[in-house]
């Protein structure tokens with residue numbers, strides 16, 4: 001395991017947040033309390049890990065909106081963990097309206113390398129109804145400052161926020177791509193217990209963004225980011241005991257959401273290609289690289305069943321083929337003839 005993928009998360013739930021966004025309840029999402037953060041950092045310094053150093057990550061709040069004095073306490077503790085070799089780099093997440101040149105200079109002085117910006121949407125009406133308290137322009141301005149400061153930029157977006165739709169999400173993705181982030185995270189909306197969104201949902205003022213909704217829209221977004229060479233480093237909330245234990249009341253909470261989305265991307269690709277072939281009643285073979293076989297099949301072979309029904313196929317086989325790099329579809333011209341041949345013999349069953 002490299003230092004880059006050994007993350008030591010330090011949760012600072014809601015620290016620095018000027019108010020609480022309608023979908024957010026960091027206490028339920030992380031199960032952590034802000035006071036624990038410094039203790040976690042100090043214990044990391046006192047008991048440095050065996051093996052590769054960690055990447056230290058401050059999550060769950062608006063780091064750069066915390067009063068400067070308190071930020072310095074965290075940064076100094078992080079610096080000590082870095083000095084003793086327990087930590088190799090530092091990343092943090094924050095709000096777009098809490099980024100200035102001066103703040104970024106301070107972060108750099110303490111060795112922060114990556115800033116994750118909660119953009120969530122580039123649609124101002126969606127930002128407004130979600131109680132974000134910042135605009136799309138704030139996202140553009142902060143992204144530019146972060147990149148100009150020479151820091152890595154990770155943008156986070158959400159799908160299924162109040163007032164958003166598939167077209168809005170696709171537009172948000174295109175606008176985020178234009179900001180040239182080093183990576184993105186996509187978080188489809190989950191209705192978390194104790195949030196304003198829960199109250200809106202219970203009063204019938206917000207329609208749940210289901211797992212299927214999330215899979216459909218994220219299967220449009222993922223190819224856009226990948227085509228632009230921007231890695232999607234997270235798809236869906238990290239499963240936690242709190243969320244799985246009941247804090248995720250409804251919405252797009254699924255421990256394998258990323259896998260479902262990647263599987264849908266392949267189904268969409270196969271659908272596009274089959275639509276261009278005259279394949280009704282045909283015998284089809286889909287060849288995929290070994291690592292994509294289970295994604296192409298889908299959970300419980302759901303993609304195979306869906307494509308067979310969609311195109312009224314006589315047979316659909318999915319096979320791993322080391323020779324192909326993506327999906328290759330072949331139609332067996334003799335499949336119907338062979339079936340007819342065998343149908344002339346009486347069955348022994």
Ligand code: SF4
Pocket residue numbers: 014017019020021024025026060061062095118
């Ligand atoms: S989404 Fe971010 S800014 Fe909004 S309340 Fe949660 S942690 Fe704070």
